[in-house]
Amino acid sequence: MSDTTIGRAAPAIPTAARPPRRDIGIKRRYAAERRFKAYGLAAIGVGLVFLVALLWTVIGQGYTAFWQTQIRVPVTFSPSVIDPRGVAAKDPSVLRIANYPKLVQDAIATKLGLDLANRADVRLASELVSQSVRTQLAGIVLDDLSVIGTTQDVWVYANSTVDSAVKGQFDLSIPEDRRPIKDRQLEWIRQLEASGDLEQRFNTGLFTFGASSRAETAGVGVAAIGSLYMMGIVLALALPIGVAASIYLEEFAPKNRLTDLIEVNINNLAAVPSIVYGLLGLAVFINWFGLPRSAALVGGLVLTLMTLPTIIIATRAALKAVPPSIRAAALGLGASKTQMVFQHVLPLAMPGILTGTIIGLAHALGETAPLLLIGMVAFVANYPTTPMDPSTALPVQIYMWANEAERAFVERTSGAIIVLLLFLAVMNITAIILRRRFERRW
Structure with missing residues (x-):
């Protein structure tokens, strides 16, 4: 190769073959705009994912709170239990402290066909019902004294454990000693469901009750x-x-x-x-x-x-x-x-x-x-x-x-x-x- 070839300048690119600098700048700006839109859509998408996850979690765990399991029992408002001393006419306050759980205990045991002398089964059956029956039955009696001495069908709140079991919130396949509800109670629940005496009803108490140590009677x-x-x-x-x-x-x-x-x-x-x-x-x-x-x-x-x-x-x-x-x-x-x-x-x-x-x-x-x-x-x-x-x-x-x-x-x-x-x-x-x-x- 000669010296003249080494010192010769490279052939120039024709002007028509090179893109104008203005076109390169416009393309870069358009690309930046597309990237910014993509970033914005990605940010919105991430926000929507977290919002959906939040609502899915809250609603998935909380929508069942608007329904509460209740049990229908034929309660006999026995005067010997409600007013054993016969002083209700002079002192109505005794109607508030009567042994109403005893009435419900006998009623649900009779409903399930249990022997009242079998104290273990009667006690186990009474655990199906919430302890709030004292307040509920006292309210019924105070509203209408004529119910004393009669038998009335009353829908009472089920215990929160029963409510959770009915809603499928417990794994019932695990051994009996590792879950809060017994096999015998599950049999009674199925028996009550089959007879139409146990069902889930709209939980008005969630909106009317106050604070409570029992979940079934807790409200906002x-x-x-x-x-x-x-x-x-x-x-x-x-x-x-x-x-x-x-x-x-x-x-x-x-x-x-x-x-x-x-x-x-x-x-x-x-x-x-x-x-x-x-x-x-x-x-x-x-x-x-x-x-x-x-x-x-x-x-x-x-x-x-x-x-x-x-x-x-x-x-x-x-x-x-x-x-x-x-x-x-x-x-x-x-x-x-x-x-x-x-x-x-x-x-x-x-x-x-x-x-x-x-x-x-x-x-x-x-x-x-x-x-x-x-x-x-x-x-x-x-x-x-x-x-x-x-x-x-x-x-x-x-x-x-x-x-x-x-x-x-x-x-x-x-x-x-x-x-x-x-x-x-x-x-x-x-x-x-x-x-x-x-x-x-x-």
């Missing part, structure tokens, strides 16, 4: 009332205070270091862990003001403090979203600043205010940590009549049931979660409806 009724009391207090205090503070800061307050400091602190308060508000409520409302522990009033005040920053931030964002031309037009037509705010700006910001308020309430409804610190984890079986009475809340009730060792409480826990999710869904749907109802376009 008392907790729901406590949550409603607290949400009413939060709505009555947090909404007017939060909206008033937002209007002042956004429309009337001078822009200086003090208002900047207040705004920064409001944003910081929205990020404070909820348990800190529980400590604040314990120190201020209970130890300082002397309010009763486990009262819905204290819970409502604590949740109000926690919800206020959220409402203020949402309200200020809604006020900022109103175009400045609305303000200028109102002032130009002679309206005062107060008239401009309350008659023109505030109505236009109402959809955002309502949405932020309902989202704040939904957040407060699901809080547990601050309520635990102010004593709302107490065992409350009776309905609170006022916000000052002892009460609990739905998330706290779920927390308490989750700590129970009995298998039936797992079902109750998931059922209560479904109820709480329904409450949250209703609140969010209400927020959407109100936003669309009051929304105005300009």
